[in-house]
Amino acid sequence: MLTILKIISFIGLGFTILPSIFVLTGTIGMQLNKNLMILGTVLWFGTVIFWMNRKKKNP
Amino acid sequence: MKKNRLVARLDAIEEYERTPVPENKLKGLRSFIGMYAGEHTAGTEFVIGPLFVAHGASAFAIVVGLFIGNLLAVLSWGFLTAPIATRRRITLYYQLEKICGYRLVTIYNLVNGLMFCFLAGSMIAVSATAVGIPFDIAMPTLTDWLPTSIGWIITVLLVGLVITIVAILGYEQVSKFANLAAPWMILIFLAAAFAVMPEMGINSIGDFWTAANEKIWTGIPLAGQSKFTIWHTIFFAWFANMAMHIGMADLSIFRYAKKWQYGFSSATGMYVGHYIAWMASGILYAYFLAKYGSAGEFAPGKIAYEAAGLAGAFCVVIAGWTTANPTIYRAGLAFQSINPKWKRWKVTLVTGLVTSIAAFFPALVMQLLGFVAIYGFILMPMGAVIFIDFYLMENLGLQSSYAEKTNIKFNWAAGITWFLTLIMGLVFYLYFDVEVYFLGLPGWFIASALYIIVSFMIQKKKQGIH
Numbered sequence: 232m233l234t235i236l237k238i239i240s241f242i243g244l245g246f247t248i249l250p251s252i253f254v255l256t257g258t259i260g261m262q263l264n265k266n267l268m269i270l271g272t273v274l275w276f277g278t279v280i281f282w283m284n285r286k287k288k289n290p
Numbered sequence: 291m292k293k294n295r296l297v298a299r300l301d302a303i304e305e306y307e308r309t310p311v312p313e314n315k316l317k318g319l320r321s322f323i324g325m326y327a328g329e330h331t332a333g334t335e336f337v338i339g340p341l342f343v344a345h346g347a348s349a350f351a352i353v354v355g356l357f358i359g360n361l362l363a364v365l366s367w368g369f370l371t372a373p374i375a376t377r378r379r380i381t382l383y384y385q386l387e388k389i390c391g392y393r394l395v396t397i398y399n400l401v402n403g404l405m406f407c408f409l410a411g412s413m414i415a416v417s418a419t420a421v422g423i424p425f426d427i428a429m430p431t432l433t434d435w436l437p438t439s440i441g442w443i444i445t446v447l448l449v450g451l452v453i454t455i456v457a458i459l460g461y462e463q464v465s466k467f468a469n470l471a472a473p474w475m476i477l478i479f480l481a482a483a484f485a486v487m488p489e490m491g492i493n494s495i496g497d498f499w500t501a502a503n504e505k506i507w508t509g510i511p512l513a514g515q516s517k518f519t520i521w522h523t524i525f526f527a528w529f530a531n532m533a534m535h536i537g538m539a540d541l542s543i544f545r546y547a548k549k550w551q552y553g554f555s556s557a558t559g560m561y562v563g564h565y566i567a568w569m570a571s572g573i574l575y576a577y578f579l580a581k582y583g584s585a586g587e588f589a590p591g592k593i594a595y596e597a598a599g600l601a602g603a604f605c606v607v608i609a610g611w612t613t614a615n616p617t618i619y620r621a622g623l624a625f626q627s628i629n630p631k632w633k634r635w636k637v638t639l640v641t642g643l644v645t646s647i648a649a650f651f652p653a654l655v656m657q658l659l660g661f662v663a664i665y666g667f668i669l670m671p672m673g674a675v676i677f678i679d680f681y682l683m684e685n686l687g688l689q690s691s692y693a694e695k696t697n698i699k700f701n702w703a704a705g706i707t708w709f710l711t712l713i714m715g716l717v718f719y720l721y722f723d724v725e726v727y728f729l730g731l732p733g734w735f736i737a738s739a740l741y742i743i744v745s746f747m748i749q750k751k752k753q754g755i756h
Binding site for chain 2: 254255256257272
């Protein structure tokens with residue numbers, strides 16, 4: 232479960248940065264980039280709270 | 291009942307204000323990397339980058355000057371602050387009390403706490419420029435010093451309250467919050483800059499330098515703004531956090547570090563925040579200027595919203611928080627050390643409210659470059675006093691931690707050093723036209739020399755008497 236959450240978090244970071252590079256190369260427009268960035272933001276904060284800064288339980 | 295439980299819980303938060311941090315509470319490198327990257331990729335970055343554009347810094351001054359200045363800042367943390375912090379493991383304020391005595395530290399803490407309030411206030415204001423967007427609140431312009439509307443005041447107050455509550459919960463919470471937001475925030479800065487580059491005529495790496503010189507950092511200041519050279523960018527980058535490194539405020543942070551070398555973890559904050567983010571926000575402002583002209587609002591929230599939509603505006607809010615939180619926390623520590631019996635959370639609550647009121651005034655944002663330089667210079671002499679006390683006093687046959695050892699409440703050597711250094715800085719500024727950005731370097735040598743000379747005079751005189 233934790234691995235899936237981490238994957239979603241990193242997909243969120245991908246949605247944050249990659250579309251802007253596609254804007255730079257002329258592949259997509261500004262508005263689509265803005266929409267994908269907010270999607271990436273929601274994915275990041277929606278999942279990162281479940282795994283980052285969590286203390287490991289003692290065995 | 292619930293209220294009593296909450297108060298008991300808050301009272302129980304142990305921050306080691308009067309004792310060295312114990313071995314089992316030391317933190318690993320990751321905590322500092324996250325904290326510095328988060329703290330220095332912050333709301334102020336959305337102001338400082340654009341102000342460099344407004345002050346007409348050239349592309350060369352930005353790319354080369356900031357690189358050099360940030361390197362000097364990292365070396366200052368690594369070689370000046372962290373070694374003392376990890377050997378003594380006490381807060382700046384307790385360290386100063388041992389050297390300067392309770393009364394002088396009380397004055398220092400008042401000044402320090404107020405400075406932190408103003409700095410945190412500017413970040414609350416920056417966050418408010420984003421929070422106010424959906425409510426269509428009139429934003430301040432580059433020339434505004436006073437609150438522009440009642441809507442602005444209410445927005446600032448709400449943002450300030452939320453930030454204060456997080457700061458009350460202590461260092462752990464601040465560090466966790468910064469860690470969560472840091473990777474995303476850095477990418478937002480980068481993404482926003484990438485996205486507007488085609489509009490600025492940059493479609494490949496090869497276009498960057500030409501556009502940087504002709505459209506972003508043109509070297510021509512906006513109307514009413516002074517001209518910045520490469521010396522300005524070098525010294526500004528070096529001394530932007532002078533109070534923290536040379537001024538030793540981050541003794542309170544690095545006392546938790548396992549090794550002194552963690553001081554170099556400040557590089558994450560400097561090169562991600564004070565290099566990439568300053569450049570990125572400068573690009574965003576150049577885009578905003580090209581679209582709306584130079585007479586309009588100077589609102590980081592709107593600038594980021596134009597380039598990155600809702601994610602950009604959200605980033606400005608979060609960026610303001612991650613810097614305002616530790617700054618209010620530090621201010622709380624500063625005021626609490628005036629009377630250790632005061633509960634830290636209560637002091638932080640009052641501090642947060644004062645800070646929010648200061649944030650009503652847009653002057654804190656518009657004059658941020660000058661304020662940051664003055665703030666560092668005012669607190670720097672006490673950093674020089676700590677440095678000399680730690681490394682040189684005993685080698686010179688003088689008593690270190692003089693106030694503690696002689697049981698005095700006001701060490702005149704430190705007091706005279708502080709006062710005379712500030713007076714000399716004022717003289718340089720008023721009569722020799724030395725700009726505030728350049729006062730720190732001669733000031734440190736003046737403060738160090740003064741502390742040795744006056745300590746020698748006072749301590750030898752006392753030895754003679756006894």
